[in-house]
Amino acid sequence: MSGGHISRALIDKRKKHGFLPKDSAEAQAFAARSRTETDAMISNGRISYRLLGDELHEISVDDALAGTRWALHASGADRVAWRPNKSAIYALLEQKFGATFGYKWEPENAVIAGRYSKASPVERQFVSWPKGQPKIGGSNVTLYDMLLLPLDAFDNYKQNIKRSAKDESQTDAEMRDVFARAAATGIGYKGLSGISWRACLAPFELPAYFLAELELLARAVFHFSDAVDALYATHKSLQQLLNHKRPDRIAPLMKRGKVSIIRPDVVISFDPEQPTKLRPVITEIESCPAGQGMTHAMQAGYKLSLDMVDEFVAMLAGRPFIVLSTSEWAEYVFDQATFCKALRDRGVDARVLFDSTLEKIHDHAMANWVAPAGLPEHLQSAWSRDFLGRLDKLGFLEFVSGVEVVDLPETVGDAVVFRFGYFDNFAPATIARMEQWQDAGAEISNPLQFPLESKSLMAAVKLPSVRAWIATNCGDEELAVLDRCLADTVVVGTEFGDLESLRNYRAHLVTKFAAWDGNNESWGARSLVVGHSVSGVEWNRSLGELNALPHPVVAQHLIASTLHSAAFIDAAGVHGTVTNARTRLTPFFLRGNDGVVRHGGSMITLREGTMRIHGASDAVEGPVVYK
Secondary structure (H helix, E strand, C coil): CCCCCECHHHHHHHHHCCCCCCCCHHHHHHHCCCHHHCCEEEECCEEEEEECCEEEEEEECCCCHHHCEEEEEEECCEEEEEEECCHHHHHHHHHHHHHHHCCCCEEEEEEECCCCCCCCCEEEEEEECCCCCCCECCECCCHHHHHHCCHHHCCCCCCEECCCCCCCCCCHHHHHHHHHHHHHCCCEECCEECCCCEEECCCEEECHHHHHHHHHHHHHHHHHHHHHHHHCCCCHHHHHHHHCCCCCCCCCCECCCCCCEECCEEEEEEECCEEEEEEEEEEECCCCCCCHHHHHHHHHHCCCCCHHHHHHHHHHCCCCEEEEECHHHHHHHHHHHHHHHHHHCCCCCEEEEECCCHHHHHHHHHHHCCCCCCCCHHHHCCCCCCHHHHHHHCCHHHCEEECCHHHCCCCCCCCEEEEECCHHHCCHHHHHHHHHHHHCCCEECCCCEHHHHCHHHHHHHHCHHHHHHHHHHHCHHHHHHHHHHECCEEECCCHHHCHHHHHHCHHHEEEEECCCCCCCCCCCCCCCEEHHHCCHHHHHHHHHHHHHCCCCEEEEECCCECEEEEEEECCCCCEEEEEEEEEEEEEEEEECCCCCEEEEEEEEEEEECCCCCCCCCCCEEEEEEEC
């Protein structure tokens, strides 16, 4: 495995992303090193360490842990002591892995041939692990990886946070009511109707202070987008970063406007300064999100306050609402239509308008919609491609329509328009028509600004001009919360994301398409590569291939997600529990013309045994309440 260069900057990043809580063994070890001992250099597959004041000799990354030799310290013919020549590393690993894995090293005697004469065998001692050693994918790893990889990268890691959710004694009748109330909203995805995920037996609880942190973070993210809006026209460094590998088919459109809807992807982590306190870390800022309808359906299903609709009505302030949707994302029509139906029930003129006729979309669905692989039998039997039939049955055809691009209306008055799709998904003429709507008085809730749909945007927070704008216009507190709660992001192949650094940091990174890949692979964790899950050779090859792509790719620092247990029930009535599940929290935040930031509600997705955390039939999902 390839390693990396441990610098003070990397230590700070690991702390930021939850891997070095203040009182951890690793943090104490690094703190004990002198300033001249802050680096551990990896070169040609070997690592040289100087740690805790104990000089450690070079360790080959191929050195099997069970065969690591002890050093004999003797005086004349009398043995004084046996101790491993890498004792500081062993002590640190025992402290790091002991409680979780029962990790402990012990001496083991063996007789081997003499060093200089095979005819003179001598007794040696080796390090062994009677209870086994931490493995990844069933395989041994190097001392370097054991030192630096997060605990939850290793097999059989368990660190549960118990929740006060109802247990499996929850009656099926109660949960059938939850399913029925959610289904009555019209919610569905592609060929599936109602709740097709594993439903939490109760809303997922997070502390009230966590919501306060999210709200502060949301305001900072809105202002971050304002900074990019204000600076793009005049700041070359910002232009260069955001235009990196922007395909020619994506116009560098930067129509002035304010973002009014975001739904970030948030990982729940521990605060490194207060290890018992939870902290949000954003991995993606999404301004073209799905999930408004699903959030509303969950709130209705679990009989919670209908904040998604209430706060949206307040933000609209009496204006009509139009979802201009790409036909490429037609599988989400039931989510968007569910939300528009709820708004219409509150008196809002809300509708969904596709950039293609519904008949064409229906024909495409009938011919091409395929049930996801591994779909449970109870969902396979309910699968339906009847796009138009379901819309009609649900009463959605009253406000869901589609037209050819040339037939899009010339104006939409003062409506708030939600662009549901990226620039990659719309014809240039459709984008031009949206510009026309905005010039005539409409508000585009996710402005016609090409960087908003690219994960490259998150890297812009590093630029001095952006930081200065935020500090001057919003204050140091907002800049600090962005630094604390945005996952460290670089664009592969640029100044901050040069390949050599990324090669060395494999154990700490993930990569994913930033945008404009032409095949909708830049969302849903479809392009995710996790550094510690591949070999050094595979990682280097992957970086080379990613750098050669005609669209941008980002690398992000790995985040130490808290791991959770949650009881669930599926649509077939089968109960179960996930343990050690990673999280993806998706809160909706809205910003009206009054500048007030409103929280519309949050959903959580939990999956175990993977870092690909997204909605799926095997994912546990539920609404979130903050107490």
